[in-house]
Amino acid sequence: MTGFSRVQMIGVALMVALIVLAPSVLYPVFLMKVLCFALFACAFNLLIGYVGLLSFGHAAFFGMGSYVSAWTIKHWGITAEVAILLGGATGAALGLVLGWLAIRRQGLYFAMITLALAQMVYFFCLQAPFTGGEDGIQQVPRGKLFGIVPLESDMTIYWLVAFVFLAGFLLIHRIVHSPFGQVLKAIRENEPRATSLGYRTNDYKLIAFVLSSMLAGIAGGTKALVFGIATLTDVHYSMSGEVVLMTLLGGLGTIFGPVMGALVVTAMENYLAQFGAWVTVTQGVIFMVCVLAFRRGIIGEIGAKLKVTL
């Protein structure tokens, strides 16, 4: 009914339990960061894992979503949920334009085009007045949920973030297991054959791209509210690389992989932050190890050991 197998149901239950229990043990702001990146990585995984499209420009949607949420809540004084949805709408609109351009080419060209287009967005953000250039948009208020519930307390906003993440996670699961999702997988396996069966593959790819960029925008908007800041870091291409790393490390095309990857990468960055550029080196090494010896990722390997799809 839900599209989850029994093992996956256990996995989801475990994940929800961890999300509920974790803030009593770990610092909630750290957990919120993990959840935002987990949603971002799940959105990215929708493309690479189920359509086989490697987007190297997802920072554009994450970052623009973050800027728009931050700007609107700061200057228009709108409520928190509207700001997050506006971030998602921004991601979707930008995804529609960039995706429409990028799906003209396939494979590695697609990756290069998304990278270049995202770089254009980066330069736009660097110069546009509303982003605050190098300073970014600072002191963004968290606002009130539905105009009623103040979100200043970390624990209150934590539940909002947890809800946004779970909603996004379930939406992606729903998409992947819908008839639409089956067509996406057919395109991943053999695009010419899907075309010959009468599917307009470009339309499917574009819709998937827009959905993915919308969720990336929502993730970015949520992150802007949590941290009260939207900066160039969020649109920089290294952010695109980071989301690739999270998904690859967790397991491409797995349900729980991107979440696990986001947790590991964010934790690693937190603990290694004092060592400066060693973070970059470590990330690079993980990339190389994953590609050379660990292509299924953490969750993929666990799944293979237990002979289940996770």
Add this chain to the structure above:
Amino acid sequence: MFTILGIPGPLLFGQLLLGVINGAFYAMLSLGLAVIFGMLNIINFAHGALFMMGAFVSWMLLNYLGIGYFPSLILSPLIVGVFGLVLEKTIISRLYKLDHVYGLLLTFGLALVIEGLFRNAYGSSGMPYRIPDALQGATNLGFMFLPNYRGWVVLVAIVVCLATWAIIEKTFLGARLRAATENAPLVQAFGVDVPRLITLTYAGGIALAAFAGVLAAPIYSVNPNMGSSFINTVFAVVVIGGMGSIMGSIVTGFGLGVIEGLTKVFYPQASATVIFLVMVIVLLAMPRGLFGKAV
């Protein structure tokens, strides 16, 4: 002072020169990417990092061993080329049976490692590299002053690009290379050592990037980020030109440099984005790129 289209001549020609110089680097880097892609079917994301490494090696040769600019113009590409050779043999050659996407991911990781290591060792502020004495000063061309070093860079870049073109299109080695790009198993059946050819191609492409790095060292300061700031633009150049033709890469590289330079004069706000805009237009009008073949 004379003006062209309301722009003072020296300003126009000055920016045009900067554009040609950037174009020279775009051409050399996209050329290497195209050659490597043709043979190995991977996008070498580490190209920018190896370009930076070329500049750093020449800086190290000068500061640690006292070896000057001209010898390091040969030595640095050799050293980095050998590094590329080792990389191909030990790591990259493991990927040929996998989806091409993995090559991109691996070399991206490689770029992070190289840049991170250099940033750890040298910080990110950048170090100056003095223009060699023989190329100091400037020449009065009548309509503008041409700094000698910049003239030299343009000249050398053109020569190197044409030489690469000639090697690939006009020599026996190039003919084998092109044949192996077309159909590797068949060429191998004729007794050509294709794996060695692949290794040499990768090392050669890397050496070209390192050579560009040495040329760049006196112009831009030597710093760990110099490659990554170039490489994203170079990817757009590659998309615009298509990777099918060597001459195409050269022409596209220089042409886009000039366009970027002109934009700096007439509409400076767009100078950072103009190449990406050209890419969008090319994608709309001719998705395969200006000189591209069918994928």
